[in-house]
Amino acid sequence: MxxxxxxxxxxxxxxxxxxxxxxxxxxxxxxxTRDRVLxxxxxxxxxxxxxxxxxxxxxxxxxxxxxxxxxxxxxIQVLQGVQETLIAHGFDLIxxxxxxxxxxxxxLLHSTRKGRVDGTMLFSLGLPDHVAQEYxxxxxxxxxxxxxxxxxxxxxxxxxxxxxRATKHLISLGHTSIGMINAKEKxxxxxxxxMSFKETLQSSGIVIFDEIIVxxxxxxxxxxxxxxxxxxxxxxxxxxxxxxxxxFVSSDIQAIGVIAALQEHNxxxxxxxxxxxxxxxELAKYFELTTMRQPMFAMGELAxxxxxxxxxxxxxxxxxxxxxxxxxxxxSCGAKKI
Amino acid sequence: MxxxxxxxxxxxxxxxxxxxxxxxxxxxxxxxTRDRVLxxxxxxxxxxxxxxxxxxxxxxxxxxxxxxxxxxxxxIQVLQGVQETLIAHGFDLIxxxxxxxxxxxxxLLHSTRKGRVDGTMLFSLGLPDHVAQEYxxxxxxxxxxxxxxxxxxxxxxxxxxxxxRATKHLISLGHTSIGMINAKEKxxxxxxxxMSFKETLQSSGIVIFDEIIVxxxxxxxxxxxxxxxxxxxxxxxxxxxxxxxxxFVSSDIQAIGVIAALQEHNxxxxxxxxxxxxxxxELAKYFELTTMRQPMFAMGELAxxxxxxxxxxxxxxxxxxxxxxxxxxxxSCGAKKI
DNA sequence: CTTTATGGTGGAAGGGCTTTCAAAAGTAGT
DNA sequence: ACTACTTTTGAAAGCCCTTCCACCATAAAG
Numbered sequence: 001m002x003x004x005x006x007x008x009x010x011x012x013x014x015x016x017x018x019x020x021x022x023x024x025x026x027x028x029x030x031x032x033t034r035d036r037v038l039x040x041x042x043x044x045x046x047x048x049x050x051x052x053x054x055x056x057x058x059x060x061x062x063x064x065x066x067x068x069x070x071x072x073x074x075x076i077q078v079l080q081g082v083q084e085t086l087i088a089h090g091f092d093l094i095x096x097x098x099x100x101x102x103x104x105x106x107x108l109l110h111s112t113r114k115g116r117v118d119g120t121m122l123f124s125l126g127l128p129d130h131v132a133q134e135y136x137x138x139x140x141x142x143x144x145x146x147x148x149x150x151x152x153x154x155x156x157x158x159x160x161x162x163x164x165r166a167t168k169h170l171i172s173l174g175h176t177s178i179g180m181i182n183a184k185e186k187x188x189x190x191x192x193x194x195m196s197f198k199e200t201l202q203s204s205g206i207v208i209f210d211e212i213i214v215x216x217x218x219x220x221x222x223x224x225x226x227x228x229x230x231x232x233x234x235x236x237x238x239x240x241x242x243x244x245x246x247x248f249v250s251s252d253i254q255a256i257g258v259i260a261a262l263q264e265h266n267x268x269x270x271x272x273x274x275x276x277x278x279x280x281x282e283l284a285k286y287f288e289l290t291t292m293r294q295p296m297f298a299m300g301e302l303a304x305x306x307x308x309x310x311x312x313x314x315x316x317x318x319x320x321x322x323x324x325x326x327x328x329x330x331x332s333c334g335a336k337k338i
Numbered sequence: 339m340x341x342x343x344x345x346x347x348x349x350x351x352x353x354x355x356x357x358x359x360x361x362x363x364x365x366x367x368x369x370x371t372r373d374r375v376l377x378x379x380x381x382x383x384x385x386x387x388x389x390x391x392x393x394x395x396x397x398x399x400x401x402x403x404x405x406x407x408x409x410x411x412x413x414i415q416v417l418q419g420v421q422e423t424l425i426a427h428g429f430d431l432i433x434x435x436x437x438x439x440x441x442x443x444x445x446l447l448h449s450t451r452k453g454r455v456d457g458t459m460l461f462s463l464g465l466p467d468h469v470a471q472e473y474x475x476x477x478x479x480x481x482x483x484x485x486x487x488x489x490x491x492x493x494x495x496x497x498x499x500x501x502x503r504a505t506k507h508l509i510s511l512g513h514t515s516i517g518m519i520n521a522k523e524k525x526x527x528x529x530x531x532x533m534s535f536k537e538t539l540q541s542s543g544i545v546i547f548d549e550i551i552v553x554x555x556x557x558x559x560x561x562x563x564x565x566x567x568x569x570x571x572x573x574x575x576x577x578x579x580x581x582x583x584x585x586f587v588s589s590d591i592q593a594i595g596v597i598a599a600l601q602e603h604n605x606x607x608x609x610x611x612x613x614x615x616x617x618x619x620e621l622a623k624y625f626e627l628t629t630m631r632q633p634m635f636a637m638g639e640l641a642x643x644x645x646x647x648x649x650x651x652x653x654x655x656x657x658x659x660x661x662x663x664x665x666x667x668x669x670s671c672g673a674k675k676i
Numbered sequence: 677c678t679t680t681a682t683g684g685t686g687g688a689a690g691g692g693c694t695t696t697c698a699a700a701a702g703t704a705g706t
Numbered sequence: 707a708c709t710a711c712t713t714t715t716g717a718a719a720g721c722c723c724t725t726c727c728a729c730c731a732t733a734a735a736g
Contacts, residue, residue, distance in 0.1 A: 004692055015716035020694060028714060050454040051392040052692035055721050060389065062432075069418055076414070076435075080407055083435050092454075094400075095433045097414075097421055116388040116430075226624075256624060283621065286564075286594060342722060353686035358724060366684055390722030393691050679736070689726080695719085702713070 003044045012040040023048065062092045063307060064111045064120035066104055069097035074281060074296060075123060078145065081300020082121070089308060091118075098125060105131055112138055119307050121145060127152070141310040145303045148188070153306050154320045155299055159189050162292045162325035163196035163248065166276045169290070169327055170246045171204050173335055175274060179212030179244040181232045181258055183223030183251060190215070190223065193250050193278065212236070212244045216254075224250070229257030237265055246274040246333075252284045252291055255332070259287065270334030280328055290333035292325035299323055341382045350378040361386065400430045401645060402449045402458035404442055407435035412619060412634060413461060416483065419638020420459070427646060429456075436463060443469055450476055457645050459483060465490070479648040483641045486526070491644050492658045493637055497527050500630045500663035501534035501586065504614045507628070507665055508584045509542050511673055513612060517550030517582040519570045519596055521561030521589060528553070528561065531588050531616065550574070550582045554592075562588070567595030575603055584612040584671075590622045590629055593670070597625065608672030618666055628671035630663035637661055 005019040012019070014033060021029050022037040054060040065082065067075045079095075086093055094117060098104035104125040111120050112134055119141030127142075127149040135142045136151060144154040170178050180197050183190040194213070201208050214232040216223025229249060236243070243262075249255040255277035259269050267273050277284070280293035302321065309316065329335050343357040350357070352371060359367050360375040392398040403420065405413045417433075424431055432455060436442040442463040449458050450472055457479030465480075465487040473480045474489060482492040508516050518535050521528040532551070539546050552570040554561025567587060574581065581600075587593040593615035597607050605611050615622070618631035640659065647654065667673050 002692090006692080009716090016693085017695080017717065018715060021715090024694080026695095030714065033714080047451045049393075049692050050451055051389045051398060052721090053694080054389040055387075055393055055691090055723090056693040056695080058694095058721070069414060076407060079433075080435060080437075083433075092432050094430050095417075095421075097418060099418075113385045113388055283624065286621065286625075340722090344722085347686090354723085355686060355688095355725080356684085359685090362724080364725095366682095368684065371684080387722050390691095391724080393693090393721090394723040394725080396691075396724095677736100679734100681732105681734075683730105683732085685730080686728095687726105688728100689724105691723090693721085695721105697718085698716095700713100700715070702711100704709100704711080706707100706709085 002049070003046050004049070005046075007044060008037060008040050008046055011044065012037045059118050059311075060116065061090055062094060062117045063304070064094050064096065064117040065123065066096045066098055066107045066111070066120065066125065067123040068104075068125055069099050074279065074294070077296035078123065078300040078303075081297035081302075082304055083300075085301045085304035089304070091304075101126055109134065112140060118311055119143065121303050121307060122147060139314065141307060141314065143303050143307045143310065145299060146189075148320070151318065153310060153318055155302055155306065156320065156322050157189070157294050157299075158322040158324045159192035160196040161322075162278060162294075163193040164200045165325070165327050166248050166278065166292050167197050167200040168204070169329075169333065169335075170248060170274060170276055171200075171206065173246070173274065173333060175244075175246040176206055177209070177212070177244040178206065178246045178248065179209070179236075180214070181229055181247055181249045181254055182213065182215045183221075183228060183254065184217075184219070185215045187222040187224070190250055193248075197248055209244075211239070211241050224253060226253050226257040226260075229254030230261045231257070233258050233261035237261075243267060243273055245272075246276075249275055249277040252277045252279045252281045252287075252289055255289055255291070256283060256287055259332075270332055274334040275332040276327075277332075278325070284328075284330070288331040290330045290335065291328050293328045294325050295323050340387070341384050342387070343384075345382060346375060346378050346384060349382065350375045397456050397649075398454065399428055400432060400455045401642070402432050402434065402455040403461065404434045404436055404445045404449070404458065404463065405461040406442075406463060407437050412617065412632070415634035416461065416638040416641075419635035419640075420642050421638075423639045423642035427642070429642075439464055447472065450478060456649055457481065459641050459645060460485060477652065479645060479652065481641050481645045481648065483637060484527075486658070489656060491648060491656055493640055493644065494658065494660050495527070495632050495637075496660040496662045497530035498534040499660075500616060500632075501531040502538045503663070503665050504586050504616065504630050505535050505538040506542070507667075507671065507673075508586060508612060508614055509538075509544065511584070511612065511671060513582075513584040514544055515547070515550070515582040516544065516584045516586065517547070517574075518552070519567055519585055519587045519592055520551065520553045521559075521566065521592065522555075522557070523553045525560040525562070528588055531586075535586055547582075549577070549579050562591060564591050564595040564598075567592030568599045569595070571596050571599035575599075581605060581611055583610075584614070587613055587615040590615045590617045590619045590625075590627055593627055593629070594621060594625055597670075608670050612672040613670040614665075615670075616663070622666075622668070626669040628668045628673065629666050631666045632663050633661050 005016045008019045009016045019037055022034050096107040108131050121143045124146040132149055142152045144152050148154050182194050216228040218228045249258055255275055269275055277289050277291045280291045284291050343354050346357045347354045357375055360372050434445040446469050459481045462484040480490045482490050486492050520532050554566040556566045587596055593613055607613055615627050615629045618629045622629050
């Protein structure tokens, strides 16, 4: 039913090879033949058959993305960057939303089916070694975004620099008693943010009080949750600790919980306690959070570019790129009047 | 390099036809041969080549989804439903995030490339007639979610019933002066919600005051935006109109703007003005909005099921299914104490 | 012990494209 | 006008699978 290159060849009185060459802009075709073929193709409304092409070319022009479904705003943004770049290169995107690490592994292994996709991009989820082996063995391009493995290209957010900027901002506002509400320490970003927070305080000559630094004890989303922030503050009140004048919170979503808990105890933000958090998710705007924005669109864009480079040169050295988050000032830090 | 059915055939000393039959669980293969082939396949770690399969089978086991990127939470949820169902049936999902109606059309036409996908699902975006023609002509299954066209299967939210329930809830709480903050009237859901709101008031014997019914004048997202809600309330204050004791707002995101505007004028929610909105997006929980929840996961699930049915029976009569939203009571309506 | 079913099997024929190869046509040099 | 190239072109081979058809065994029936 569908029109094939054979139809075009017959109609244009050329061979199928010529048709293919014209359609692929290969060299060595006369202007005349080219025009004739193109005209016929347009007349018949020819559409190349993607699968036949993929089979013959041994590449599919399709990429795989494995992303966590739960933390949505970040990924919607990154995906926009991914997609716009992809479209520009004529690639398609197959998406696997993972809710758990196990699911991610399953998809990773699943999309190993050679030929199906030209490469896969993994977002924010861990890459277990045995899966990494599989990718190396089958030689499938893999780009990591917001996660890391020494054997693959990765694109990350510079948590060290981000936490440093956030902390410095609080210091610059005159705070000297600064606490931190952190996610679970087992999470890499959480650890990095905590470390940099402490270092920045230290190098600024501010005393670090361990009792106003709380690591989440909740498991959900590695402690990057509203409940986690809420609970951390409640714990501080329970322990009857004097509140610091400012908190650095490891994510916006936690900050929302922090604010709620503080309000329950009649502490207002930013008047009694200033807050700077991390991520700049959609909610941040509505809650007027001062936060560290991650260049999400740009990260998505770059992920695709890296992928195309990797497909081009499979043996190029592994690269790792860091994006530095920007400080977005809203009213939760007290620097700006509402 | 990759292992093919020929390798298996040679190794297992059978014909390629037999290998294919075993791998596809076709009948008429001895237990012995089956086992032998399966053993060899496992040993060689055989992975079928998706494109070759698609080419031979004339179907790709891949679906297309075209969704608006902007209103994210709703779609993330729907997508989860879509994906989990898809996975269960061994399908892949290609996603096109559209930011505008034009982009959606482009993708719709683009994914018309026969053979690439077995069908496409369109979410919340309009289907222009000329595109519809194209799909009918090429006989590509198309399922509409949260949008409508008489020639294709559709899955929708029952705005009439939803608005009715929301309005009745406010009435049941004793309100007699109820206004509505609506999105742009050109949007179909907006029109339906408004109409049902009015009808419900009428049939309950409540007077309708047109001056406390505001249709958005802002274009962005058809008026389903925070600014739109904020602006509508400001307009009411500007016109110096007596505030009603309750508002039905056509979406959660607008309700957030409504609350902000009311607060600026020292009206508290729900004490001075009660609010019921629509959607139950993620934000709704944090803002304690009483709202009409759309069964998003179930809609995604059903979309896929409908699609599979349609692929199965291309000539089955077109169906249209309505989901009824559920009333989620939080504190913005004043029914529940915080 | 033939005949007729019937399950089991191998392999060719596609499916629609790219690419290679060799032949045909064109160009230039003499 | 003839040789020596260079371009252009048609067609076959291959990508990897499914499916159809013909053939071979058996087993059941006569």
